[in-house]
Amino acid sequence: MRYGLVGSTGRMGQEIQKAFVDHTLCLTVNYEGSWSDGGKPDVIMDFSNPSCLPETVRLCREHGAALVIGTTGLKDSDFEMLRELARQVAVVQSYNFSxxxxxxxxxxxxxxxxxxxxxxxxxxxxxxxxxxxxxxxxxxxxxxxxxxxxxxxxxxxxxxxxxxxxxxxxxxxxxxxxxAISRSVFAYGALRAAEFAATAKPGLYSFEEVLQCSLKKS
Amino acid sequence: MRYGLVGSTGRMGQEIQKAFVDHTLCLTVNYEGSWSDGGKPDVIMDFSNPSCLPETVRLCREHGAALVIGTTGLKDSDFEMLRELARQVAVVQSYNFSxxxxxxxxxxxxxxxxxxxxxxxxxxxxxxxxxxxxxxxxxxxxxxxxxxxxxxxxxxxxxxxxxxxxxxxxxxxxxxxxxAISRSVFAYGALRAAEFAATAKPGLYSFEEVLQCSLKKS
Amino acid sequence: MRYGLVGSTGRMGQEIQKAFVDHTLCLTVNYEGSWSDGGKPDVIMDFSNPSCLPETVRLCREHGAALVIGTTGLKDSDFEMLRELARQVAVVQSYNFSxxxxxxxxxxxxxxxxxxxxxxxxxxxxxxxxxxxxxxxxxxxxxxxxxxxxxxxxxxxxxxxxxxxxxxxxxxxxxxxxxAISRSVFAYGALRAAEFAATAKPGLYSFEEVLQCSLKKS
Amino acid sequence: MRYGLVGSTGRMGQEIQKAFVDHTLCLTVNYEGSWSDGGKPDVIMDFSNPSCLPETVRLCREHGAALVIGTTGLKDSDFEMLRELARQVAVVQSYNFSxxxxxxxxxxxxxxxxxxxxxxxxxxxxxxxxxxxxxxxxxxxxxxxxxxxxxxxxxxxxxxxxxxxxxxxxxxxxxxxxxAISRSVFAYGALRAAEFAATAKPGLYSFEEVLQCSLKKS
Structure with missing residues (x-):
């Protein structure tokens, strides 16, 4: 899986990189600037803050990438943006990825x-x-x-x-x-969400729905 | 609910009587003898031993009573007897009523x-x-x-x-x-099984099935 | 050890008899009457109620027997009686024998x-x-x-x-x-208190002191 | 308290700095070099590795500083060095500072x-x-x-x-x-050892002895 990461230098960004060690980081977005290896990500991870959302959504559209978003404090207008995006790609949103x-x-x-x-x-x-x-x-x-x-x-x-x-x-x-053993608790859930989103049909999913779907696969 | 009890003087029989305090004991069977108030039981409880089974089954047929059986060490021929009876009344059989x-x-x-x-x-x-x-x-x-x-x-x-x-x-x-807090653990499960059996259709049920059915009721 | 038991037919009296199975019950006192094998007890157990205390104390004096008392609701005058007795024999008093x-x-x-x-x-x-x-x-x-x-x-x-x-x-x-697993929790502590009291010097002891003394023995 | 820290850039060195936030770091020793604010430390902390011990001991002597050492894999010759030092200053040594x-x-x-x-x-x-x-x-x-x-x-x-x-x-x-909640478990114990060592008489102490001494203070 190739993934992009919004807020890669923050604490949560670093936990995600540890949990995603078997996958390829190909795009990062930070206050300090952005970086890309030039290829397309399958999924973009955003556990940063609501102000980053418009740029995150723009990148998902540009690359046709799924989105996993764990940002807290989302407003109605943010959810509206996510629902729009979910017509095109899979979007997993939750406040708790344990x-x-x-x-x-x-x-x-x-x-x-x-x-x-x-x-x-x-x-x-x-x-x-x-x-x-x-x-x-x-x-x-x-x-x-x-x-x-x-x-x-x-x-x-x-x-x-x-x-x-x-x-x-x-x-x-x-x-x-x-x-909860440590802060990495959410990062392993985020990984499961990313693996789901990378191949799921367009739509807005809760993390519970991601888990429920895992039951249906034999 | 009116119930009969095989082995009413044994340890398990006494635990059942404690847990069934809101129901009416109308029939008992013991080595020392039997007793009945003359009316029909809705269900007969048997947590005694396999040698009592033929008499228990006979009583269920006579009264059209359901059966809850927690006796351990049942043989193939005992299960055959239970399957026979289950064509006529509801029978709940389990080795663990927790x-x-x-x-x-x-x-x-x-x-x-x-x-x-x-x-x-x-x-x-x-x-x-x-x-x-x-x-x-x-x-x-x-x-x-x-x-x-x-x-x-x-x-x-x-x-x-x-x-x-x-x-x-x-x-x-x-x-x-x-x-498990105490030996009464099984008696409360037996009560739930009895309440189920008293109104269930004929058939042989496991205790798991009794619990599953309780989920379907609103 | 030979022991006497005040309230032998009550729930606590029965738990004590179970825990004291390796010792000899030689004296009982109940509302229904008393019984003795004619010999002297080393210790008398009283987990009944305060009204029995005068008779219990009289028996301890008569036999020179130690006392273990777990009766609840003792009054100042009851403690006075125990302190008196403790000049002559070992007395262990506690409200909690766990x-x-x-x-x-x-x-x-x-x-x-x-x-x-x-x-x-x-x-x-x-x-x-x-x-x-x-x-x-x-x-x-x-x-x-x-x-x-x-x-x-x-x-x-x-x-x-x-x-x-x-x-x-x-x-x-x-x-x-x-x-606490069961009501027998106190009976095993009472046994330890009795074994202590049977050989201890006269005095009024708490159950904590009984335990502390067990640390000093090698 | 003023403290020195051998291995200040390692994982353990960083945990110690977090736990010692109310105290003054005045001396560090690392492979990359050393630093000092010019003043004397009350105690030197060493949770690095045995090869650093001779330099650590030299610094303790130079400054008359106590030592808390949690380095694992110490050899007989290392303990000999610690016993020597302990004639002059307080030395707390343990493999487990929980x-x-x-x-x-x-x-x-x-x-x-x-x-x-x-x-x-x-x-x-x-x-x-x-x-x-x-x-x-x-x-x-x-x-x-x-x-x-x-x-x-x-x-x-x-x-x-x-x-x-x-x-x-x-x-x-x-x-x-x-x-154990996290790796910081040992750092809070090390802090307690340092506070003890900073005022203790010369001698070689285990961490258990540090705890025992805390019981004697009112």
Whole structure:
């Protein structure tokens, strides 16, 4: 796979380069300038910031390249731009490229009904610099279960992010536990999204849809 | 629901009576003798031993009662008897009535493909009286993932039974953890099976199928 | 060891008999009546209720037997009675005979200073019938650390009782996790207390002191 | 505190600079050359490699600076050099500067006797690049308990390093769980060692002794 990278010198750009080590970086865009090996990328990765989006979209059109976009803080007008582009190429957009969290969301949405008469509580643990509680991910997981429940937020040390969804009845406990090991967590999800987008039909996809599609392939 | 109970004085029979506290026991069968309030049971529970099966089946036919059977060590001829009965009434047969373990088996069978390029290991913990390792449940869960993996068996103190199925890649860990709290674990599953069987069409069902059916109801 | 048991027919009395299977029950006291094999007990166990205490103390004096008392709700006048008795025989009194919890309390009291610049939070999990939160044990453990900290109480299913004391700094997490498996948890601690009391000098001992003494023996 | 840093441009040197952000770096030594602000350091940090040791020792003597050394693979002749230096200044030497692991080692050495009739097993989890099993840290913790026990090694994904020491009897489980979050784990321990060394009497100290001393201060 040949890929382009918007924001290649930033922290996220560097994590992506590590995870994409078996693929060819052929185009970069940075504040300092751009570079290209002259060939066409199959997919362009953009985990930078909304102000870069117009240039990113222009490059996707120019090269007929798919787009994987993990930029946060997108506005309605940004989504409009993405929908336009998605008529021409595959676009994968998500605010959370963790494979584990997205898989868990799908599993909870499909199977929480098994446990509808069990008790449910969620515990999440993050580093002590994190200001909001509960975490956005914890709220997303709770929504996936389809019912309110007590949430517990621990803010300790340098923990990157644990999420535990715990069901229990009189005789048993079943818990779904996710631990982010490091910042590279999103980069491996981005790689899976890129591999999907490089061959997918035009359209706007969520990361959950990318995962769901992987189930259909034998 | 009105239910009959084969082996009502045994340990399992007593756990069932505790879990079925909102339902009416109307028939019991024991080595010491039998008792009936004269009415018909909707379902008969048998968690005793294979030698009781012919009498159990006879009672189901006599009353048109469904059957939930958790007896272990059934032979081919016993299954033949159950299939016969299943033409007339609903029969639920399983060696493991834990809701959590059966739910986990379904989830792993359906979604392990998300993690096919992640590492996988299973850890199970049981009391120090347990002789076999890995546990039958651990093997069943591993089969559900569709691939071999390292298994670790701890045999310590009085732990009733923990099973942890752990997936990990470079950036995250997702683990599915089940803990049996007590012997009552199976009785609550048996209750769910009984509620299903009391209104189901004739047929031979696994406990997994009972759970799957609960997903279809809104 | 020969032991007497006040309240032998109650739930706690039965758990004690299971844990004391290698020792000889030679005296019982119940509402229904008393029984003795005619010989002297080395120690008398009382996990019943405060109203039995005068008779228990009388029996200890009569036989020169040590006392292990786990009765809850003792009043000042009850403690006065125990201090009196302790001039003559060894008396072990505690509201919590869990070896693990008492060991953890000692460890936290001695070593929390290692982590004085780390974050600290406590998570405890109990069954959904438990009304108070946080649990008395969680408060006791927090006191042992010598500093206030956030406490999280989960009330789910039939969990007998988990306590997790979690320290973390930027680079590591150290947690001390206790799980009660069953009601027998206290009976094994009571056995250790009885073995101590049977040979100890007269005096009033806490269960922590019993454990501390076990460290001094080689 | 004013500190010198041997190997300031290496990965470990950079982690140390992050952890020592409230202190003044006044001297660096690298293959590329050396730098000094002209003043005296209170302590010199060396987490580089054995070949740098003679120059490090020379600098400690010149400045009367204490030494914290975490270099691995030291030979007898290197220890001889450290013992010589320790007549003049405080020297802290360890192969593992994790506060949590060293604290756990002390706790297990002092209190495993509480659980001498309980079962014991150790589970450690590391990334799939780690070749040896069980880990050196797991062996060290087992030695601290004073008895052999089953060890389980998981090698999955990118886990930096978990160690769980699990005791259990019939009624309860007590586990001591350590998780390394990141490579910075050793840098915070090194900081504690430096703060100790800067004011300690001459002598050769282990990191365990540094921790033990912190208990004596009120």
């Amino acid at each position: 494979i584990g969290i997205n898989a868990l969301k799908i599993i909870l949405a499909n199977y929480s009904k098994f446990f509808e008469d069990w008790d449910l509580e969620i515990v999440e643990i993050h580093h002590n610099k994190k200001k909001d509680a509960p975490s956005g991910t914890a709220i997303m997981l709770q929504n996936a279960t389809g019912r309110p429940c007590p949430m517990h937020s621990l803010r300790i040390g340098g923990v990157p992010g644990d999420h535990n969804v715990i069901f229990s009845n009189e005789g048993e406990v079943l818990s779904f536990n996710h631990r | 809701i959590g373990i059966n739910a986990l088996k379904i989830i792993l069978a359906n979604y392990s493909k998300f993690f096919e390029d992640w590492d996988l290991e299973i850890v199970e913990i049981h009391h120090n009286k347990k002789k076999d390792a890995p546990s039958g449940t651990a093997i069943m869960l591993q089969n559900a993932t569709g691939r071999p993996c390292p298994m670790h068996s701890l045999r310590i103190g009085g732990v009733p039974g923990d099973h942890n199925v752990i997936f990990s890649n470079e950036g995250e860990v997702l683990s599915f953890n089940h803990r | 070896i693990g919890i008492n060991a953890l309390k000692i460890i936290l009291a001695n070593y929390s200073k290692f982590f004085e610049d780390w974050d600290l939070e406590i998570v405890e999990i109990h069954h959904n019938k438990k009304k108070d939160a946080p649990s008395g044990t969680a408060i006791m453990l927090q006191n042992a650390t010598g500093r206030p900290c956030p406490m999280h109480s989960l009330r789910i299913g039939g969990v007998p009782g988990d306590h997790n004391v979690i320290f973390s700094n930027e680079g590591e997490v150290l947690s001390f996790n206790h799980r | 506060i949590g692991i060293n604290a756990l080692k002390i706790i297990l050495a002092n209190y495993s006797k509480f659980f001498e009739d309980w079962d014991l097993e150790i589970v450690e989890i590391h990334h799939n690049k780690k070749k040896d099993a069980p880990s050196g840290t797991a062996i060290m913790l087992q030695n601290a308990t004073g008895r052999p026990c089953p060890m389980h090694s998981l090698r999955i994904g990118g886990v930096p390093g978990d160690h769980n020491v699990i005791f259990s009897n019939e009624g309860e489980v007590l586990s001591f769980n350590h998780r």
